[in-house]
Amino acid sequence: MSNNSRRAFLTAAVAIPTTAAVVGLTGGTAHAAYSWSRTLKEGLRGADVTQLQIRVAGYPGYAAVLATDGVFGAKTKAAVKRFQAAYGLTQDGVAGTNTYKKIYSLQSSDNTPIHFKYSELNKCNSTWGGGKVAASTAKSNALRLMWKLEALRHALGDKPITISSGFRSVSCNNRVGGSSTSRHLYGDAADLTGVHSFCTMAKRARYHGFRNILGPGFPNHNDHVHLASGGSTWSASKCGINGR
Numbered sequence: 001m002s003n004n005s006r007r008a009f010l011t012a013a014v015a016i017p018t019t020a021a022v023v024g025l026t027g028g029t030a031h032a033a034y035s036w037s038r039t040l041k042e043g044l045r046g047a048d049v050t051q052l053q054i055r056v057a058g059y060p061g062y063a064a065v066l067a068t069d070g071v072f073g074a075k076t077k078a079a080v081k082r083f084q085a086a087y088g089l090t091q092d093g094v095a096g097t098n099t100y101k102k103i104y105s106l107q108s109s110d111n112t113p114i115h116f117k118y119s120e121l122n123k124c125n126s127t128w129g130g131g132k133v134a135a136s137t138a139k140s141n142a143l144r145l146m147w148k149l150e151a152l153r154h155a156l157g158d159k160p161i162t163i164s165s166g167f168r169s170v171s172c173n174n175r176v177g178g179s180s181t182s183r184h185l186y187g188d189a190a191d192l193t194g195v196h197s198f199c200t201m202a203k204r205a206r207y208h209g210f211r212n213i214l215g216p217g218f219p220n221h222n223d224h225v226h227l228a229s230g231g232s233t234w235s236a237s238k239c240g241i242n243g244r
């Protein structure tokens with residue numbers, strides 16, 4: 001072996017474990033969930049504020065929707081306070097050690113909340129493509145939706161909520177006879193069943209950031225509750241819900 005080829009061999013030998021470690025990181029359990037490096041409070045802005053807003057978007061108050069715009073304003077502060085109240089923390093509206101600790105305990109390594117998975121939100125395909133938005137947008141809409149569902153699930157006593165349908169491509173939507181304007185095509189809608197009555201879920205959902213709630217009394221919604229972040233209609237007349 002010449003010096004040159006020995007050096008090449010050694011370089012390759014060193015490179016192999018590094019590659020293996022990278023494969024382990026992306027393919028296995030070492031995925032790093034998002035974490036914050038500063039305390040966030042009213043007046044601050046940044047990508048870390050957006051990440052916080054995604055996780056407290058299920059706490060906007062009745063009929064409200066929290067903007068995930070990276071600007072920590074009064075509404076974000078109120079949402080953080082409601083999140084803190086929901087988990088028995090001091091309600092100061094500031095995201096610091098205790099609030100982050102609670103979020104981390106609710107967050108899986110892929111940043112989904114612990115009680116919901118991407119695979120539950122997409123039984124149509126594995127690519128998130130073929131809907132009305134780019135695949136990456138559909139998937140990120142689903143992530144935002146899941147954090148709202150986590151808030152709803154917690155508010156209803158941490159009992160199981162089952163998702164019968166989430167993201168749909170146009171072809172999946174056509175197959176089930178979904179509306180051509182369905183929010184399922186955007187990845188931000190979920191149809192719920194589970195242990196709660198449909199009206200219990202529909203009524204409680206009004207507090208957790210859903211612009212679109214359809215349930216019993218609305219055509220074709222007597223056997224599930226449809227929730228979406230986008231859209232505008234609230235209708236579940238058998239539950240006493242007739243508009244926002």
Ligand SMILES: [Zn+2]
Pocket residue numbers: 165184189190191225226227
């Ligand atoms: Zn639906």
